[in-house]
Amino acid sequence: MNFYCMRHGRTNYNDLGLCNDDPSRDVHLTEIGIAQAQSAALALRDVAIERIIVSPLPRTRQTAEIVNRYHAAPIVMHADLADIRSGFEGKPVSDYFAAICHNPLRARVNGGESLLDHKLRVLHFIDWLKVQQDKNLLIVAHEETMRVFVAYFEGGVEDSQLRDIHVGNCEYRHYNLDSPCKKSSFD
Template sequence: MKLVFLRHGESEYNLSGLCNADPGVPVALTPAGRRQAQAAAERLRGLPIRRVYVSRLRRAQETAAIVNACHCAEIHVDARLDDRNTGFEGLPVTQYLNAMHGAPDPFAWKAPGGESYREMVTRVHGFLADLSEVDEAAVLVVTHHEVLQAVAGYFQNLDPARMWLVWVDNCETLEFAGGMNHAAMRPLSF
């Protein structure tokens, strides 16, 4: 099975530098984000994608719809693919990053009402474990930057500090092939 993980296109909050993990806050793609999604659709056109997984957030769902237009695959919404709930909804990303990195253990730290980086990684790894049961030639997963860090950690056996260094730009992909049960592809234990 070929697994393609795609970060959503540029969003309004990307431009404003604001946090969003609440699906009730409809943060849309920018015109540039829609062009990025269309370019991703062209790159992925030749893959036999029959199943798409997407977070509940509007920017990811818009991206998935654009890319899926040429595949007409089944779309499955999964909350485990949502962006990390930083506890800083609608506030500047810089405030969240300063708070996180000021903590003694930034990967265990969480703001009131938020989730820690490790908690986010655990939910994403749960999704990936369930994905091992899917029987398709190619699967597309449209999600968010920190979620993609956790995906890279799962497949590349990275600890949280090394996951944090993974960078995936808007509408860039991470791709993995082969069986999900391969020993090198087991989730980490924290």
């Protein structure tokens, strides 16, 4: 199986530097985010995408709908792709980072999940993905989720280095589940 995983387009909360993991909040693509998604759609227009999988957060579906203009593939939601539950909904990302700085991998603040909790959730999704029958998938998720994908499929990334991986809005990666994965800290 070939699959492409992409971070959603730029949002109003990206511009404001705020955390969001609540799907009921009005977090949406900005004009820049829409243009990013349109650019990604053009780049992927010749890929025979059979299905698009998004997180429960509307910004991923909004991005997927723009890309899907060239594909008319079903868009389905998978809860394991949700952004990290930071415990800082609607609060500055900088406050979240300050709250976890004493133990960035394991700290759980305000009822949120740790980076390692999130990683395990994404690995659960990857296990699910391995048994899917599609030939070409697109996954639209979040930077934190993309970090786990990059570390798992590209290898050579220790847990302590996850935050060093930066994925731009609508940046995507292409992976093949039929080929052996590189050895990584997840094996």
